[in-house]
Amino acid sequence: MLALLPGRKGQVAKVRMFDALPPYLGGKRRLLGWIFKHLPGPDVAPRLVDPFCGGGSVALYAKYRGYEVTASDIAERGAIVAQALIENSIVRLAEEDLVGIAAREIPEGYAETRLSPSIFPREHARFFDQALSYAGTVSGPRAALVYLLVIKMALALRAHSNFGAKRLMAQIAAGDWEEMAPHYAIHAVRRGVVRHPVALARDHLAKINRAVFSNGHENHALRGDAFDILPTLEAEICICDPPYPGVTGYERSLRPLDSLLLGRDVKVEPNPFTVDHPEETLRRLLSVTEHFPVVALTYGNKVTPLETIKSLMNRHGRKVEAYARPYEHLAALARKETRAINEEYLIIGRSTQWTL
Numbered sequence: 001m002l003a004l005l006p007g008r009k010g011q012v013a014k015v016r017m018f019d020a021l022p023p024y025l026g027g028k029r030r031l032l033g034w035i036f037k038h039l040p041g042p043d044v045a046p047r048l049v050d051p052f053c054g055g056g057s058v059a060l061y062a063k064y065r066g067y068e069v070t071a072s073d074i075a076e077r078g079a080i081v082a083q084a085l086i087e088n089s090i091v092r093l094a095e096e097d098l099v100g101i102a103a104r105e106i107p108e109g110y111a112e113t114r115l116s117p118s119i120f121p122r123e124h125a126r127f128f129d130q131a132l133s134y135a136g137t138v139s140g141p142r143a144a145l146v147y148l149l150v151i152k153m154a155l156a157l158r159a160h161s162n163f164g165a166k167r168l169m170a171q172i173a174a175g176d177w178e179e180m181a182p183h184y185a186i187h188a189v190r191r192g193v194v195r196h197p198v199a200l201a202r203d204h205l206a207k208i209n210r211a212v213f214s215n216g217h218e219n220h221a222l223r224g225d226a227f228d229i230l231p232t233l234e235a236e237i238c239i240c241d242p243p244y245p246g247v248t249g250y251e252r253s254l255r256p257l258d259s260l261l262l263g264r265d266v267k268v269e270p271n272p273f274t275v276d277h278p279e280e281t282l283r284r285l286l287s288v289t290e291h292f293p294v295v296a297l298t299y300g301n302k303v304t305p306l307e308t309i310k311s312l313m314n315r316h317g318r319k320v321e322a323y324a325r326p327y328e329h330l331a332a333l334a335r336k337e338t339r340a341i342n343e344e345y346l347i348i349g350r351s352t353q354w355t356l
Helices: 016-020 029-036 057-065 076-087 095-102 110-114 122-135 140-156 166-174 182-191 197-209 226-232 255-262 278-287 306-314 336-341
Strands: 047-050 068-073 220-223 237-240 294-300 318-326 343-351
Touching (some): 047 057, 095 140, 140 197, 294 306
Antiparallel strands (some): 294 343, 318 343
């Protein structure tokens, strides 16, 4: 079992298993200690559902804590994380997989022809095409791990995991290092743009393998809409981290990554959680989670007041606890004034019919 280092102020100190996860902006990694200290432990509530697993930090930490975890996401990238690290407890990538990827002879693929050099350096884009082709020759957890390797590398090549800085890649492709902003140049060197893709892959392979472990349970990974999946699941705890209005959804900001994984241009579909009124989407979400004894909702303060969310939870006959704490959402890109007022909400509703 992996060991946790002491945290401060309810936070979980950085542990090596989290290095396996995609570095999503806005992830909940720094809030895990605060969230889980308010939830019943696996000794009394053994099963936990995470229907918005995204980058995987909540689900992976729950697995580490000893819950039987079901993790799902509507996006392919989230489902890949769930299959590679939550459902999988045994299979790891090996040097032989890297050899199989690098030696694979394929024609120019989607990444090399459509995403290079504007999104990725050509050498790395070709490696991605080789890796995704190789994933088609293996199955189950190994294929998911290869896809996760591609996700990790792709995000590492982008400053702050941001796909908007297209001029940066054009400068790199042209060798215009002197024209580049110093902090981007430093990032390019540190994160691997100038490194051979196999060397970069080897580093990420080691990080991914650190998070492959068994917690003694049969954990599960699913892909689908939370509104469709949640009514079919049974667990003591459901923890929801949906998007909310006023933020750029992952489906837009990570569109190049989603296109890379699917090998085709992806059309951005509106996400109801970011475009519809939050009271409507939260009401729907709470309706499909009524059968879970404990429902935990994490939410940002950008649009919806805490009292409004508490009221929605109360309407479903639950005993409600609500907490708020300062939290810098998208700190790397947000303005100083915005970071100063950002908060994260944690609202927990416990069924009055079930006591812990």
